[in-house]
């Protein structure tokens with residue numbers, strides 16, 4: 489499988505990544521993963537496992553949080569992007585949503601999308617892209633003139649994803665899109681992720697909700713204490729007894745799939 493080797497034609501390739509915060513916190517140790525073009529790859533793990541740190545490393549946000557890459561490399565379409573700023577990275581084709589859902593509550597839905605598309609070259613392109621996104625998310629189209637702060641949690645998550653898609657990225661990094669959402673809404677988010685892949689954008693999906701993540705992804709990685717402890721095709725991970733016991737052992741309706749005795 490292409491995941492096991494460094495293939496520079498791959499969309500995203502992280503190799504041997506180590507990240508520190510200050511002198512004392514080693515958040516990632518020797519992490520390797522890849523996101524081939526047109527796939528959804530899930531990165532799972534309990535609180536504090538290092539998922540957000542990996543996302544920050546890929547999206548250029550690490551230094552804003554006091555983090556430093558101490559070893560390894562991050563290749564995007566064959567070029568090193570480790571240490572690049574978020575502006576370069578967005579321009580290079582990688583967009584992100586932040587953990588949970590963050591929208592500009594006081595701006596309308598349409599204005600939130602416009603802000604997300606600020607790098608589109610001209611007004612005509614910006615309008616065209618906004619129309620495409622509103623077509624993809626009918627629920628946003630219905631409310632395009634409303635303040636984002638009045639949307640439900642699920643609608644705000646759709647808006648956060650729609651805003652990131654305004655950049656027409658080739659890879660989107662989603663940080664815990666199911667956080668705090670009701671099961672029915674989580675399945676809508678999952679359908680949206682599948683639609684993003686259909687449209688040709690790769691997805692790095694960071695999730696504690698392993699049922700959701702493995703249900704929509706092609707390949708998955710489990711992070712524990714900053715290391716990859718398991719990886720494989722999502723279907724295999726779903727059938728893996730350890731994963732079932734650790735992540736999938738709770739009531740099917742539960743959205744809180746972190747193990748009760750897990751690392752805080």
Ligand SMILES: Nc1ncnc2c1ncn2[C@@H]1O[C@H](COP(=O)(O)OP(=O)(O)OP(=O)(O)O)[C@@H](O)[C@H]1O
Pocket residue numbers: 509513514515533534535536537538539540541542553554555587696
């Ligand atoms: N800005 C920071 N400064 C110092 N330590 C940090 C910082 N951000 C994260 N850490 C530490 O790095 C480790 C990994 O945290 P990270 O947020 O990447 O994990 P996570 O898997 O995303 O967890 P969560 O699901 O709770 O967001 C934790 O020990 C955390 O306390």
